[in-house]
Amino acid sequence: MQKTDTKSNGYPKSIGYIIANEGAERFSFYGMRSILATFLVFHFFNPSLNPALQVTAEAKANETTHFFVSLAYALPFVGGLMADWFFGKYKVIMYVSLVYCLGHLCLALFDHDLEKFKYGLILIAIGAGGIKSCVSANLGDQFTTHNKHLVSKVYGWFYFSINAGSVLYTILIPLIYDRFGAKWAFGIPGILMALATIIFFLGRKTYVNVPPSGVNKNNFVFISIYALFNFRDKQKNQSLLDVAKRKFDHQKVEDVKTVYNVLAVFAFIPIFWALWDQNLSEWVLQATKMDRHILGINLLPEQIQTVNPFFLLVFIPIFNYWLYPFLDKNGLKTTPLRRIGAGLILLALSFVIIALIQSRIDAGEHPSIWWQILAYAILAAAEVLVSITGLEYAYTQASKSMKSTMIAIWLLTTALGNLFTALVNRSISNGGFFAQFKGADYYWFFIGLLCFFIIVYLFVSPRIKVREMVLGASN
Missing domain, CATH: 1.20.1250.20 (MFS general substrate transporter like domains)
Incomplete structure (x- = not known):
């Protein structure tokens, strides 16, 4: 049996759904972010355009923007653990996508209420963070030994969809914001996120779903914490992490x-x-x-x-x-x-x-x-x-x-x-x-x-x- 399966050059049916979902999601995220700093300044922190308030207003806008980005990039660690240990990638992507959509809705509805607007940013950060840790890995899960040689091409299209969304958002959303106002400028990315969620849901019967593995104690966090709290047991010529070999798999400690x-x-x-x-x-x-x-x-x-x-x-x-x-x-x-x-x-x-x-x-x-x-x-x-x-x-x-x-x-x-x-x-x-x-x-x-x-x-x-x-x- 030297010949490969005749379907080896065929792409999994799920790929189109995943790539379309990613392109729409990235448009929604970067679309709202493209106008976030200027919106915060001119609608919340200095709507009267008072020159004396501009420095403070810009600092507040930058503070809010960077806290939002920080949260969005900190949560993938949590999202990845939830997917791998408890729920699986499909459920995490699906659930946090709904949270994501709710966040966009808050931005569009509460463009004159700063506190509720910030709640929308938090919900979007949760959604973006949860998706970011799962989508690219879920893409790789769709391939088998028969078509794994196509992975690099698919990831090329995957990242092309991200960059295409990046170019489109920076051209269109600021233009919409300038001509039609904040509600439409934040609402359209929300519509795109809702579309991304629907696309992902429609492909549910085509996905290869890797089941969650349960809590894996042989991981980076558990091994590091154990070694840190048992450092006194370290022997001569041992590294600190070698202490953890008493309780954890030796190869995992080396990893x-x-x-x-x-x-x-x-x-x-x-x-x-x-x-x-x-x-x-x-x-x-x-x-x-x-x-x-x-x-x-x-x-x-x-x-x-x-x-x-x-x-x-x-x-x-x-x-x-x-x-x-x-x-x-x-x-x-x-x-x-x-x-x-x-x-x-x-x-x-x-x-x-x-x-x-x-x-x-x-x-x-x-x-x-x-x-x-x-x-x-x-x-x-x-x-x-x-x-x-x-x-x-x-x-x-x-x-x-x-x-x-x-x-x-x-x-x-x-x-x-x-x-x-x-x-x-x-x-x-x-x-x-x-x-x-x-x-x-x-x-x-x-x-x-x-x-x-x-x-x-x-x-x-x-x-x-x-x-x-x-x-x-x-x-």
Whole structure:
């Protein structure tokens, strides 16, 4: 029996439902987020457009936005556990999708009630967080040994749907917000989320549903906590985690060690997201004060974000198929750790441009939006170097049983970065320590903090042990 099944080149019937669901869900999430910061400023925190209140209003809007993003990226860890241990992926996706829809409904209905509007944001964060941890894994579950060679192509379409949604939301939703108001601008993403839920439900009979496995005690959290509370039992020449071998599976303990090796790199990632996510809030608010005339078109400030996914789609093939091979061929090996370091440096450069733009705005000028587009281009290059490489690094360095854990921890780095930025903006809005960093000084503070991390990274990264692991080696 050397021949493969005749259906080996056929895609599972469930794939169309899953990809359509993801595209609609991403449109709904990023659609509402594209206008969130400006909406909060002009509808809740400074509706009278009082110049004396603008700094505080923007800080409050940024605080709310970053807390929302932090919650959305912290909850996938919980959603993943609920799916794997208790309910299965289908039920979690279905249930939290309903919560998701309710959150969008709150945004559309309570666009003049801040407290109830925030409840809507919390519900959306719960929905987005629960879905994020399950959808991509559910996609992989649909394949068998007969058609697993099609997985990479399907994931390509999966991520294409995400980027397509990203481009559409940044063009359409700000335009709807400008012409028809907040109710429609928040309502349409809600309709898309309802559509995503219906599409997912319609495919229910086609899915391969992997049943929940129950609570697995041989996991990263349980092993780490046990080792921490029993550190006194550590023997000479043992690592702290070896203590856990008395109670847990020995191989699982060794697998947990691979996670901590990756965490040495991940410790530098939250600062990346603390700055990166400002392009969807602080940068948008900055764009409101700039000359946005491009090729005879006066763009809305929220629409400038469209260039980010555009640059990503351009840079990803350039980096993978030209830049990396060119540098490797000429003796400068582009290891994952070097790519991440270069990405952090480019991130700092993009924020230097933003800080210089802000200095001109502080002086009463209206600089061209082309300068911010340049910053977006450099930011996209940094994202390719750090975000894509970081996730690849996590996969190749962690053992097979810990790859799902690494996805959750990777998403937590985004949550931590946004939490820090939210707390900085809370301090500013309350007149606290960070209130001294006004205008361009705000960006220079983050640049200085990032430069500190870069210096530490350049010292630490050469000393990080890199494990030569192949993705499929343990399959």
